[in-house]
Amino acid sequence: MTFAILFGGSSFEHEISIVSAITLKKVLKKNSLLFIFLDQEREFYLIDSQKMKSDTFSSGAYKKEKKLSLGKDGFSIGGFLGSKALSFDVLLNLIHGRDGEDGKIAALMEFYGVSFIGPRLEASVLSYSKRHTKMLARELGIGVMEYRVLYRGGSREHDLDYPLIVKPDHLGSSIGVSVVRSAAELDYALDVAFELDDTVLLEPFVEGICEYNLAGCKTSLWELSLVEEPQKEELLDFDKKYRDFSRDERVREAVIDAGLKERLEEAFKKIYDPLFAGSLIRCDFFVVEGGEVYLNEINPIPGSMAHYLFEDFEGMLERLASHLPWEKSIEIDYRYIHSIQSAKGKA
C-alpha cells in the first residue's frame, strides 16, 4: 500500500508536523511512502524521501522540489497543462493545528474526493475547539472540567477560584496555556492567550490530578492503545511536547485497575463513534475524586500519530485505510426546475 503523508501547514505547529512526518518515515517500514509538504504559503510540494530532514524545510530547500496542484482529480504534478496525477492509496493527514485539525484539509480532501486517514470536517471542528469539545462531551454524558469563556476585547471578569488555567480555545501543544495562581497574574496570561486566539477558556487548576491518555480507532473492531499516564509536570510545555513528538519508543502502561480502564475505554468509544470514523485519535482524560472520568481534550491528529502507544501500529493503519467513511453521493436530476418549467409551458 502507498501512503501519502501530508505535513506542514499554516499552523503554529508547523514544525511539530515536520518532526512527526520524519518520525513516521522511521516507523512505517512495510509500506511505500510519499511525502506531501504544505508550506506556510499553502503551496503543496512532493518531497523526495531522501530529503525528509528538518533542514530541507528550515533552509527553504524544499522549494526546489516538485510543486503539486490540488483539484478535482486529487493531487497532480505540474501545471494545469500537461499535469500528471499523483497516485497513492490513502493520504495520512499529519498536519497538527490549523489547516490539519481545524477542518480545512478534511474539507479539501472530501471536496476533491481524496481518500484520507484523519478526522472528517465535522469531527475536526468540534475537536479543534476546547470549548466545543466540552459541549460535545457533555451532550454525550461525559464529564468535563467546568469552564468560562472570554472573548478578545470583552469583559475579563469571572467567578472561578484560583489557581486556574488559561487556555486559548483553538491551539494545541499547550501553546499559550498558563497556570494562574492569583488575580494579579490573570491579565498577563490573558494577554498572551489573546495574542493567539479570539476565544479563551478559564478552567480550575487541580493540583496533582490524575491524567490518562488513550488512543485508538475503529476498523472492523475497536483497536485501542494501552493507557498512558503522561509525565507528571505542571504543564508539558511546547519544547517538551516537541521533543515528545519525535520519540520512537513505546511507553509503559499506566498501572490502573480494570474498572478504571474500562471506564476510560467506554468514554473513548462514546466520543469516537461515529463522529471520528476514519481517524486515529488520542483522548486525554482526567480522573477526578470518586473515580469519575472527565474528558480533557481530543487530539484528532496526535503527534507522530501516537504510534508508540500501539503494538501493531503499521498493521492498524492498513486496516483503518480500508474502513474509511465516504461522502454520500447526491444525484441531481433537476426535477424541481423541470416541473416549474413544465408548469410555465416551457418544457
Added chain:
Amino acid sequence: MTFAILFGGSSFEHEISIVSAITLKKVLKKNSLLFIFLDQEREFYLIDSQKMKSDTFSSGAYKKEKKLSLGKDGFSIGGFLGSKALSFDVLLNLIHGRDGEDGKIAALMEFYGVSFIGPRLEASVLSYSKRHTKMLARELGIGVMEYRVLYRGGSREHDLDYPLIVKPDHLGSSIGVSVVRSAAELDYALDVAFELDDTVLLEPFVEGICEYNLAGCKTSLWELSLVEEPQKEELLDFDKKYRDFSRDERVREAVIDAGLKERLEEAFKKIYDPLFAGSLIRCDFFVVEGGEVYLNEINPIPGSMAHYLFEDFEGMLERLASHLPWEKSIEIDYRYIHSIQSAKGKA
C-alpha cells in the same frame, strides 16, 4: 463593487441555490455581478449573466461556459495561453446545504485567501447540524426544544411522547422531516430520514407553536431585519420552501410586543457574535408558553439571503463586505528546528 455569486454545489438543495442566485440577480441592481456555478461533479464554471436562467443548468448547457480553477491565487480562467485570474471584490456563498453550509466552501475560501460573505468554517459546522446547533444554544444560555439522537443502524427506542418530529441532522429546507403521530408511524419516518443522513433527531411536536424568524448581520453596528412570522402550516414542505426562495417582495412584519422583539434580538446577537462574523444569517425561533424564546435552527445561508426581510439589503451587503473577519497570519521561522540543529552542532 463586484460581487461573485457562488451557487449550485453537490447538495440536495442544488436547485434551490440556482433559484436563489437567479433571484439575487434581480435584487442586486447597483453592483457588478459575476456568477460562479459549482456543478454536481464539483467543477466550477463562470456563467455569463445573460445565461442565468434555470434551463442553462437543467439542460447541461452550462458546460459550454468557461471552466474555472481554484488555487492559491483564487479562481482563474484556464486557457491555452496560461490562466487568467478572475477578479472580484467579494464572493457571496449562496450554496445551500452540503458544500455551502457544511463548511467546505468556507474552508476552501479561507485556505486560498478568497474574501467571502458567508459563515466561516466553525460557524458552518455548528449550524449545519441541528444537534450541534442545540449544543451551541444551550451553552449560550438559549433554550431549545428537547431532543433525542438516533444513529443509523442503532436502537430506535426513545422516551418521548407523541406527536414528535423526525429530522435528519444535517439537511435543510425540511428535507426528510416528518411529523409522527404514533409509534406505528415512526419506523417509516426514520427509514426516510436515514436514507438521507446517518444521524437523526427526534423532538416533541408542539401544535400551533409560535414561530418567528429574524435575520441580520453585524457591520459597524447591528443590522437586524424585521421579525417575520412564517406561514402557519404544519410544516413548510420542500415545494413550498422552494417557491418561497424565489420570492422577491418584502414580507409583512409580525405583530409582537416590544418585549418579545427585544428578547428575539438579544438571542440573535448572542448566537451571531462572534461566531457568525462575516455572514448574513437567519435564526428561526419558537416562543413557548411563558414567552421564553427557543432557538429552532440557524440558516447561515438563507434562501436568496432573506433579502425580502430588509429595507436596504444591497447597501447592507456592501457594508458587510467591508467587515469580514480574516485569518490571522502565522509566521513560521523554524526556531525550534534551528535550535535543535544548533544543539546537534549542525547550524
